[in-house]
Amino acid sequence: MLTPVEFSRLVIKRGTVAVVSDPHEIANVLGKRGIEFMIADSRNALIKIFFTIPSCVPATPFDCSGGCITSDDVHDFLKTGNFVGLSEVMNVPGVLNGDAELMRKIEHARQYHLAIDGHAPGLSGEDLQKYVQAGISTDHECTELKEALEKIGAGMKILVREGSAARNYENLKSLIVEHSKELMFCTDDSHPDELIEVGHIDKLVKRAIKDGFDLFDVWRIACMNPIKHYGLNVGMLREGDPADFVIFEDLEDLTVKSVYIGGVEKWDADSLNKFECKEIHIQDLSRMVQKELICIEVADGEIVTQKRTFSIQETRFNFESDIQRDILKIVYLNRYADKPPQVGYIHGVGLQRGAFASSVSHDSHNIIAVGCSDEEIASAINRLIAEKGGLVVIDSAEQEMMPLPIAGIISDRDGYYVAGMWKRLMNRLVNMGCRLSSPFMTLSFMALIVIPELKIGEEGLFEYSNFRFISSKE
Amino acid sequence: MLTPVEFSRLVIKRGTVAVVSDPHEIANVLGKRGIEFMIADSRNALIKIFFTIPSCVPATPFDCSGGCITSDDVHDFLKTGNFVGLSEVMNVPGVLNGDAELMRKIEHARQYHLAIDGHAPGLSGEDLQKYVQAGISTDHECTELKEALEKIGAGMKILVREGSAARNYENLKSLIVEHSKELMFCTDDSHPDELIEVGHIDKLVKRAIKDGFDLFDVWRIACMNPIKHYGLNVGMLREGDPADFVIFEDLEDLTVKSVYIGGVEKWDADSLNKFECKEIHIQDLSRMVQKELICIEVADGEIVTQKRTFSIQETRFNFESDIQRDILKIVYLNRYADKPPQVGYIHGVGLQRGAFASSVSHDSHNIIAVGCSDEEIASAINRLIAEKGGLVVIDSAEQEMMPLPIAGIISDRDGYYVAGMWKRLMNRLVNMGCRLSSPFMTLSFMALIVIPELKIGEEGLFEYSNFRFISSKE
Numbered sequence A, B: 001m002l003t004p005v006e007f008s009r010l011v012i013k014r015g016t017v018a019v020v021s022d023p024h025e026i027a028n029v030l031g032k033r034g035i036e037f038m039i040a041d042s043r044n045a046l047i048k049i050f051f052t053i054p055s056c057v058p059a060t061p062f063d064c065s066g067g068c069i070t071s072d073d074v075h076d077f078l079k080t081g082n083f084v085g086l087s088e089v090m091n092v093p094g095v096l097n098g099d100a101e102l103m104r105k106i107e108h109a110r111q112y113h114l115a116i117d118g119h120a121p122g123l124s125g126e127d128l129q130k131y132v133q134a135g136i137s138t139d140h141e142c143t144e145l146k147e148a149l150e151k152i153g154a155g156m157k158i159l160v161r162e163g164s165a166a167r168n169y170e171n172l173k174s175l176i177v178e179h180s181k182e183l184m185f186c187t188d189d190s191h192p193d194e195l196i197e198v199g200h201i202d203k204l205v206k207r208a209i210k211d212g213f214d215l216f217d218v219w220r221i222a223c224m225n226p227i228k229h230y231g232l233n234v235g236m237l238r239e240g241d242p243a244d245f246v247i248f249e250d251l252e253d254l255t256v257k258s259v260y261i262g263g264v265e266k267w268d269a270d271s272l273n274k275f276e277c278k279e280i281h282i283q284d285l286s287r288m289v290q291k292e293l294i295c296i297e298v299a300d301g302e303i304v305t306q307k308r309t310f311s312i313q314e315t316r317f318n319f320e321s322d323i324q325r326d327i328l329k330i331v332y333l334n335r336y337a338d339k340p341p342q343v344g345y346i347h348g349v350g351l352q353r354g355a356f357a358s359s360v361s362h363d364s365h366n367i368i369a370v371g372c373s374d375e376e377i378a379s380a381i382n383r384l385i386a387e388k389g390g391l392v393v394i395d396s397a398e399q400e401m402m403p404l405p406i407a408g409i410i411s412d413r414d415g416y417y418v419a420g421m422w423k424r425l426m427n428r429l430v431n432m433g434c435r436l437s438s439p440f441m442t443l444s445f446m447a448l449i450v451i452p453e454l455k456i457g458e459e460g461l462f463e464y465s466n467f468r469f470i471s472s473k474e
Helices: A004-014 A024-030 A032-042 A071-079 A092-096 A100-111 A125-133 A145-153 A175-182 A192-197 A201-210 A215-230 A374-387 A415-431 A439-444 B004-014 B024-030 B032-042 B071-079 B092-096 B100-111 B125-133 B145-153 B175-182 B192-197 B201-210 B215-230 B374-387 B415-431 B439-444
Strands: A018-021 A048-053 A083-089 A115-118 A157-161 A183-186 A245-248 A256-261 A264-268 A292-297 A306-311 A327-333 A342-347 A355-358 A367-371 A390-395 A398-403 A454-457 A460-463 A468-470 B018-021 B048-053 B083-089 B115-118 B157-161 B183-186 B245-248 B256-261 B264-268 B292-297 B306-311 B327-333 B342-347 B355-358 B367-371 B390-395 B398-403 B454-457 B460-463 B468-470
Touching: A004 A032, A004 A192, A004 A201, A004 A256, A004 A264, A004 B415, A018 A215, A024 A032, A032 A048, A032 A071, A048 A071, A071 A083, A071 A100, A083 A092, A083 A100, A092 A100, A092 A125, A100 A115, A145 A157, A145 A175, A157 A175, A157 A215, A175 A183, A175 A215, A183 A201, A183 A215, A192 B415, A201 A215, A292 A327, A292 A454, A327 A374, A327 A454, A342 A454, A342 A460, A355 A374, A355 A439, A367 A374, A367 A439, A374 A390, A374 A398, A390 A415, A398 A415, A415 A439, A415 B004, A415 B192, A415 B415, B004 B032, B004 B192, B004 B201, B004 B256, B004 B264, B018 B215, B024 B032, B032 B048, B032 B071, B048 B071, B071 B083, B071 B100, B083 B092, B083 B100, B092 B100, B092 B125, B100 B115, B145 B157, B145 B175, B157 B175, B157 B215, B175 B183, B175 B215, B183 B201, B183 B215, B201 B215, B292 B327, B292 B454, B327 B374, B327 B454, B342 B454, B342 B460, B355 B374, B355 B439, B367 B374, B367 B439, B374 B390, B374 B398, B390 B415, B398 B415, B415 B439
Parallel strands: A018 A048, A048 A083, A083 A115, A157 A183, A292 A342, B018 B048, B048 B083, B083 B115, B157 B183, B292 B342
Antiparallel strands: A245 A256, A256 A264, A292 A306, A327 A342, A327 A367, A355 A367, A355 A390, A390 A398, A454 A460, A460 A468, B245 B256, B256 B264, B292 B306, B327 B342, B327 B367, B355 B367, B355 B390, B390 B398, B454 B460, B460 B468
16 A cells, blocks of 8 residues: 555665565556656655566456456566566466466566566466476465475465565474475565565564574565565675675564664664753742743744833743733753753743743754643653654643654655644634734744844753843843 | 655645755754654655755753754765755844854855755845855745845845735735746745645746736746746756656646656556446346345355355345345445446345445455345445545445545555554444454455355356356246
8 A cells, every 4th residue: 555665765774675576456556657657656766666567467358357367468577677576377277278378477477587587376286287297496385284286396485474454474484494496485465554564575584583494594585585586686795796785783583773774774663853851840930920930922933032021010930921911931951961941931822721832943953942830741752752843732631743854844744744733733722712823833943042132042041132142030 | 743654645746846844843842863763864855955054053042951962963964965955044143243153054054055045024124235255145034025025125036925924925926927037936934724725835826827928928937937946956847968858738726647757657637547347226236036045155264265055935126135144235336347247145244234345356456345135235336436446335324435546456545544544444344343353354265266166257246167157047
């Protein structure tokens, strides 16, 4: 259900540098155009994606599909040099009965010296021999050891499949001991949640290592065998090879540190970010106010602010907010150091409850938060620190957040997600009484002290006209 | 808030083939590493992304930023040949007072004959002359006509900015008449929802054309001026140029048909899909049943089914379902033609209410639906047809859907969205009583008639052991 590009973004994190992929699902819908799309899209993928050309589209004469790949199409595609093999020959009777059209496809693949994949559940005896003699060299449908051994005996390579539904590793794993040269791993029909939560080929490597099989046997199956079998242009760390490799934290849990493809680091586990600040405590935000209180006054749609002073009738040992007069706390926290938060007051936001915070603020992208209570402001800031950046809204116990893990200012998700979350956060703030048309935008300018008149920064409130920091009690 | 790749996916749909981008936000957080990330990521973008090198990181001496770009860094970056200019010189006093470090950055850019961008709100008179003499040739901060005219007079190009917050087109548009050679368009700080719903540079072109300005003046501003000013390697449809161009439906609404970059079609408005079937009516699903009813019996986790017969006590003119005995309707609809739906019955799904449908089904990916009522089954199928494919769950008035717009089997969203929606649809079906651990997976095998025993296809139920279609009444 993912494009090649999106697929590559999930599996590179699992240490996959290359895959052999069969575009036969989309070929059944769109024919040649579907295959061309897959190849074009894969050019923008993070990993190397190799394709085999489908041999059985449509799957059967009974099928009412949208596309058809003839033997001439197979030939045309093979001429492009974009394929490493012929996809699973599911039409076993076609091979056994010498179906002319099917045999032409196989012939084309042989002519280009390409691997021919099989799909022959339960095939054995003479039929199996005939199937193999046609040039078919792999099978990924073995569910039992005996079946796999007969196929290996007949000269086939066995792809041990472990997807979200069909799971054959447990029954076939003992082959690793004596047959590591004849095995490969595959993960057909893995759902995206399985790729994210359980893993890709790494999940098989990890299990095999935990099961006590020889490390080098397991890695040969995972890495070298497919490269050699399909003749892939993927490096094997020999002199002159393309530099395709993975750096793991260790060889048991297989935590990936970074992935290089063709000598270029394509993925790196270290988040591309900088967050050195520590969690804040509610009491860090406490401020005594007496007589008068200096406020940043914001106007909707303007990045210029005014300085405004409110009179305070009685001393408050911690002035959290005055919802009636729309006086809220604003907090600045340097995210590149472990320093105390700076606290000021702001008028014009209109929030009736809750708090919001952002790690997007001009120009240094430190943390800015505004809220009605110290508890909610602290929650907002601490959530930001925990997630290393983003936009967050706190409404008593409820939290809504868009993480921005890249530098605390960029999402790693698609544009539709970001647009949707942006509107969602806006709407929530409107429901909480916020009167600004773009609250996070306004917030992001509150630390830009080179714009008049009153802003908040490293040493508290900054007064532009005198070009100096002032205390909010002055 | 988007990576260059995700940004490119949004704006290519709007006919943008190239952008000049300033990576100074991420440079403020991560310094050189941030700039390197932007360049590396942009290599996988759909459009051409050119970068200028930030001149003012950190923005001011008061800023506590995470990164710093020195004049030596600027020089090192310029040597790579990856930059088309020096980013906005915001430090106007630095230019006027001849700040040594800043002047070195400007000198480096001049040495490489690169454009130097300005940022000088309100600057005029002698100061403006001095700023321009330093080699700074653009300004995107003009809000008034008079200011823009003075800057044009001083030799600057004016970037007419229309973002989500700052909007200067209305005030500056009259410049188009006499100064189309001195203008460019820009869209700083456009939020993703604005890019999706309103547009990118196309929104400015459209407005200018609607406002009656000369078509060729407007297109010169949008296309040729930036290429010439920054010396971009973007084609202008001259012989020998790279084939970068957009095909529009018309030159007023600017509906994009397709976008070519370097001669390769990188985006195409025609959905990569095939859906020829028409909406179905509830009465198409009506089936009379008497005496006995033949059912597909599914077992969780198996793609093999059984044929099972239930006795029916009284004739029903439309047998919708029997929740007690877990007999539900299953419907097959060929999506590549306008044919009536095929109706059968299924046992083992367990649904207590509602319906679900999918355009992912082996091997031809026709539509399969299962449900408790004809109304909900029809809703599910018709929603699929309306969206041209995906997975859908109907629970009385509520609909939950994951669209799969690419061939009806692939999402155009990121892997986390697809994984999230997949689980969400699963959970909803569990709440509706479904007993299958992977209901859409099971559904997808119900049209694979080459697997025993009873499946549904083009002419109704298909019995594998006799290898023929049967009517459900037989």
